Every structure is written in structure tokens, then in C-alpha cells.
Amino acid sequence: MSTGKRTGGRSAVVLAQVRHAVEDLVKERGAERVTIPLIAERAGVNPTSIYRRWGDLPTMLNDIATYRLDPDRPLPDTGEPRADLVAWAGEIVEHYAKPVNAALLRGGAAAAGETESDCLRNRRAEAVVLASRSGAPFAADDLIDLVISPIIYRVIFLPWTLTPDLAARCVDRLLTQRTSGGQAAGGEVASEA
Amino acid sequence: MSTGKRTGGRSAVVLAQVRHAVEDLVKERGAERVTIPLIAERAGVNPTSIYRRWGDLPTMLNDIATYRLDPDRPLPDTGEPRADLVAWAGEIVEHYAKPVNAALLRGGAAAAGETESDCLRNRRAEAVVLASRSGAPFAADDLIDLVISPIIYRVIFLPWTLTPDLAARCVDRLLTQRTSGGQAAGGEVASEA
DNA sequence: CGCTTAAAGCAAAGATCGTTGCGTTAGGAG
DNA sequence: CTCCTAACGCAACGATCTTTGCTTTAAGCG
Numbered sequence: 503m504s505t506g507k508r509t510g511g512r513s514a515v516v517l518a519q520v521r522h523a524v525e526d527l528v529k530e531r532g533a534e535r536v537t538i539p540l541i542a543e544r545a546g547v548n549p550t551s552i553y554r555r556w557g558d559l560p561t562m563l564n565d566i567a568t569y570r571l572d573p574d575r576p577l578p579d580t581g582e583p584r585a586d587l588v589a590w591a592g593e594i595v596e597h598y599a600k601p602v603n604a605a606l607l608r609g610g611a612a613a614a615g616e617t618e619s620d621c622l623r624n625r626r627a628e629a630v631v632l633a634s635r636s637g638a639p640f641a642a643d644d645l646i647d648l649v650i651s652p653i654i655y656r657v658i659f660l661p662w663t664l665t666p667d668l669a670a671r672c673v674d675r676l677l678t679q680r681t682s683g684g685q686a687a688g689g690e691v692a693s694e695a
Numbered sequence: 696m697s698t699g700k701r702t703g704g705r706s707a708v709v710l711a712q713v714r715h716a717v718e719d720l721v722k723e724r725g726a727e728r729v730t731i732p733l734i735a736e737r738a739g740v741n742p743t744s745i746y747r748r749w750g751d752l753p754t755m756l757n758d759i760a761t762y763r764l765d766p767d768r769p770l771p772d773t774g775e776p777r778a779d780l781v782a783w784a785g786e787i788v789e790h791y792a793k794p795v796n797a798a799l800l801r802g803g804a805a806a807a808g809e810t811e812s813d814c815l816r817n818r819r820a821e822a823v824v825l826a827s828r829s830g831a832p833f834a835a836d837d838l839i840d841l842v843i844s845p846i847i848y849r850v851i852f853l854p855w856t857l858t859p860d861l862a863a864r865c866v867d868r869l870l871t872q873r874t875s876g877g878q879a880a881g882g883e884v885a886s887e888a
Numbered sequence: 889c890g891c892t893t894a895a896a897g898c899a900a901a902g903a904t905c906g907t908t909g910c911g912t913t914a915g916g917a918g
Numbered sequence: 919c920t921c922c923t924a925a926c927g928c929a930a931c932g933a934t935c936t937t938t939g940c941t942t943t944a945a946g947c948g
């Protein structure tokens with residue numbers, strides 16, 4: 503009885519149905535107008551199952567928003583830094599350009615705050631990895647301020663301004679900045695990775 | 696009967712009490728765990744009044760988050776661009792460094808999306824003004840990407856990394872960036888101002 | 889100082905949500 | 919194949935939340 507948890511079969515099906523329903527409803531009504539009974543009905547699942555698995559709505563939204571883009575997808579690593587960064591940032595833009603994922607992110611934002619376990623923590627962990635590659639002329643904090651932040655801000659508040667070139671624009675700003683003083687300030691933020 | 700609306704006296708008092716209650720409760724329970732009856736009780740006001748005035752919770756949260764920092768506060772204008780920008784950005788950082796306002800912002804984020812009437816629209820309008828001052832070597836979009844975004848991102852997801860020098864760091868990045876190609880790309884975003 | 893009516897209070901009915909106890913289904917190990 | 923039990927379904931209850939019709943208060947105007 504190694505784990506005791508059940509991962510396959512019915513559980514997995516229910517989970518998939520619930521995720522699907524959440525995405526649908528969040529897309530068409532906004533994260534704030536979604537309720538658990540609503541999701542359960544759409545998913546063809548009993549509300550009790552949802553309550554037992556997640557406890558409450560913010561938790562569920564944050565959870566689903568977190569594991570949507572990646573379990574352990576590999577970071578681009580062609581040896582060409584700029585290309586890798588653009589590819590990475592582009593993935594994020596592309597992902598959140600879909601209204602479903604944007605709405606989920608907004609829901610996750612509402613649940614963020616005190617704790618570090620918000621739905622973007624994986625992204626920050628990736629930033630730390632990218633910034634620590636040998637020769638990277640920027641710190642993880644720069645990646646957060648210059649690449650992640652603009653993308654996420656636009657996703658949440660100005661989704662209609664998301665363009666395919668946003669990733670490249672941000673990366674270029676990052677790489678052409680004078681590494682003034684800084685670079686020693688990195689890693690203080692996402693130290694959990 | 697010029698307007699028909701009532702702005703003074705009791706209405707104003709109720710409004711103030713409600714705002715106060717919302718801020719209290721959002722601070723101590725998080726925007727996601729606040730309900731209208733709860734607010735009404737804390738404010739010493741009848742729930743019906745709130746339902747009638749705002750309709751529902753997301754609307755109210757967004758509304759209160761919007762008009763908290765400024766009706767028509769004047770933008771810094773000393774003639775010294777860098778100082779003005781740092782003062783402006785500093786106001787924003789200082790404002791959202793208070794947990795109350797950060798929590799409200801998260802609630803507003805959840806309600807944002809399709810429409811432009813989110814709780815940061817006034818900030819973007821200010822960015823347009825600042826970018827259009829004669830001689831400003833940046834566009835409104837740069838101000839959004841390099842100053843507003845990093846601040847807001849940290850407020851929502853990494854509030855404990857908000858430091859007093861953040862404003863200056865962002866402004867310096869803005870002013871030392873090579874105005875590469877760009878500067879013609881401004882104003883497409885917050886044209887409502 | 890009265891009139892008009894926007895906005896708040898009150899109370900009760902209706903809808904929705906979240907919890908809990910118990911029976912049923914089916915994953916996983918032996 | 920069989921047993922054990924994690925996870926789901928069902929049903930009923932209690933606790934909120936939301937709406938609605940009516941009454942009361944007081945802002946703004948003549």
C-alpha cells in the first residue's frame with residue numbers, strides 16, 4: 503500500500519470532468535460568479551465530492567489554475583539564451599491568451615497573498631532556473647519585473663492587448679538593460695525552488 | 696431637480712461606513728471570504744441597502760477598490776521628470792503596501808477582464824498623462840510594462856517583497872532603457888483618458 | 889417651511905450553499 | 919479472484935444568502 507491514494511480510473515475521470523466544468527463556467531461567467539454546486543452540476547458530479555476534495559472554492563480555483571500549464575514541462579534550452587527566453591515567455595503569453603486560462607488566473611489572483619503557494623509559483627521557480635544559467639546577465643528578480651510582470655498584468659487587466667510579440671519585446675528589454683549595480687539582488691524572491 | 700441623486704447626509708454616511716467595513720473585513724478575512732450580510736452587519740447598515748446600491752459583491756469590491764486612492768489627486772509636476780515619476784510610482788507602492796488595499800486589489804483583479812472598467816483604469820490614465828508630457832523619452836505602454844506592472848504583480852502575488860525603493864528601481868529602468876525603435880507605440884492602450 | 893421622492897430600514901419568503909451520516913462503487917494490493 | 923478501503927453518490931438538514939413588498943427617514947427644491 504505504497505501511497506494509499508487513488509489516481510486512476512474513476513477519480514481521474516471525475517477530476518477531468520470537474521476541471522472541464524470549471525474552465526467552462528469561469529470563462530462564461532467570470533471567476534467571481536462561479537459556485538461549487540454550479541460546477542458540480544455542469545460536471546455531472548455530486549457537489550459533495552468537490553467539497554471533500556478541495557474544501558472550498560478559492561482553494562479549488564487556485565489549484566486548478568496552478569496545474570494547468572505544466573506538470574514538469576522542460577524549459578527551452580537550445581544554448582541560445584535569447585531564443586530560450588523568448589520561447590519560454592512566449593509559452594506563457596500563448597497560454598494565458600486563452601480566455602479560459604486568463605479567467606482562472608484572475609481567480610487565482612484573488613486567492614493569492616500571504617502565502618507563496620499561489621498559482622504562479624512554478625513560473626517564478628522557472629525564472630530562478632533561467633537566471634542561474636551560466637552567463638545570464640540578469641537576476642531572477644529582473645526576469646520577474648521585466649518579463650513575467652508585464653505579461654501577467656496585461657493578462658489580468660488588459661487581455662485584449664496581448665500580442666504575439668509581447669514576449670520578444672519584454673525579453674529584449676531585459677537583455678538590453680544596463681546591468682546597473684544589480685545582479686546581486688537575485689534569488690531572494692523565489693527561494694523555494 | 697438637476698440631478699435627482701442624493702449625495703450628502705445619510706447616504707454619504709452609509710457609504711463611508713460600508714467602505715470602512717469592507718476594508719476591515721477584506722483585511723482580516725481576504726476578499727474571497729467576505730459576504731454582503733457580513734459587511735452590512737459590521738457597517739451597522741441593512742444588507743438590503745447594499746444589494747440595492749451595488750447589486751452584487753464583485754461589483755462592489757471593484758467599485759470600492761477603484762475609488763480608494765484618488766478622486767482627482769494632482770499628479771506630481773515639479774518639472775523634474777525623474778522625481779515626478781518616482782513620486783508617482785512611490786504613491787502607488789505606498790498605497791498598496793497596506794494589506795487592506797492589496798486585498799482589495801486582488802478582489803478587483805478577480806472582477807477584471809473583458810471590460811476596461813477595472814480598478815486600475817485611473818492609474819493607466821495617469822500613465823498616459825505622464826508619457827505625453829513634452830520630452831518624455833517613453834511611451835505610456837513603457838510606463839505600464841516597466842513601472843505599473845512590476846508593482847502590481849508584486850502587490851498581488853509577492854506582497855512581502857514590496858520595498859520602498861521599488862518605485863525608484865522601476866523608474867530608473869524606464870529612464871535608462873534604450874528607446875530602441877519604439878516610442879511610436881504609445882497610447883494604444885489607455886485611450887479612454 | 890412644506891413637498892416630493894431618493895435612499896434606507898424592516899420583515900418575511902424563497903433560493904442557494906455547505907455539512908454530515910450512511911450506503912455504494914471500484915482501484916489496487918495480495 | 920478476493921478483500922480492503924479510498925472516493926463517489928445520495929439525501930436531508932441547518933445555515934446563509936438574496937430578493938421583494940412595504941414603511942420610514944431625510945436631501946434637495948420651490
